[in-house]
Amino acid sequence: MGVTLQWRSEHTKPERRFGTTVDFGGGAARGTGYMSYSERVGPGVVVVHDAFGLHDDVIAFCDELNLEGFTVLAPDLFDGRMARDEDEAAALAGGLDDARAARLIREAAGHLTANWHPRVGVVGLGWGAALGASAAAGSRLDALVAWGTEVEADCPLLCLDAASASSEDIADFLAYNLS
Template sequence: MGGEMIKFSDGSHEHDAYLSPSKTGKGPGVIVIQEWWGLVDHIKRVCDRFADEGFTALAPDLYHGKSTKEPDEAASMMQALNIAHTEAILRKAIMTLMVNPATEGEKIGVVGFCMGGQLALFAAGSNPVIKACVNFYGIHPNVEPSYRTLSGPVLGIFAEHDDCVDPELVKAMSKELTLLGKVHEFITYPGAQHAFFNDDRPEVYDAAAAADAWKRTIRFLKENLR
């Protein structure tokens, strides 16, 4: 890993996060939000990949040190999240990233996967400093983002064969964003499955779709954060 674990406080509690500073010395800040598995090595490697592209990436640990490889346990951990508390953690993580010496500029991006995709939209709607949001097949039944208060465009990355994300919900989201005048682009990858970006899960990983989604993500963030 190219980054390191750090601690930050929300005023009453300390939290852990993985920080990967830009390999160029300084770069735009990107918050990376975990899947329902926890802050696992895959998410840390994603942060390192952002650092290689010139961004400074921070992934807060929303499960307080816990992680799992079991779907049932992951679902329980996701459902147990206190959304108000999670919002406070994300808000402080954004502030922590903004004041980091390796972060450049006042625009922050947010990228989330699965559970984190929905939380990325939630964070973007709650924090006007976020000027670009990337939602990888986001899902969380208890999170309702505020699209009206988004301060930047949204890139949505979805899979054709996704048992977790209903295509009709994706269409409805796009329609609502359009009605609100919010700039967005949604991409659905033919043949891909939910979590196709996670190269630690060979049963669903799609190398071609993941590579294209990564290129789109980097281009989107560079266009909107620099």
């Protein structure tokens, strides 16, 4: 008498994904941000928003990276404020304490490595790329992506033109350097 085993397809249960506001850091480097994660722990990515703030497009980008297998945290460098036009964006960016912003980015990276995965990269969007590079200086990052500007870094670096780059280019670079 034989026994027949029927295996369930490994894709019968969809992976659950989450997007939420989180607190991280402490003291002067305490911050909040948007975190996109799933049941599966993937390498960490800190997304540094552009001069318009942590808006819906940045959140959607974080979710795209999460779909590619990354655990993503975007610190809110403007504490909930968002710009509606270029003038407001310039005012927000000009009023930012760059040293505090760099601490928040490092704390976000530390939050990811302490709680999720030992490897972490930073993606800076436009104006945020220079802040990401500044935060990377002197800290241990495994990769840096500067989307829309050129910077220098002591870790693997990808500088992309904002007009021709895609989130797939970024995901491929991060997957190679963070796995």
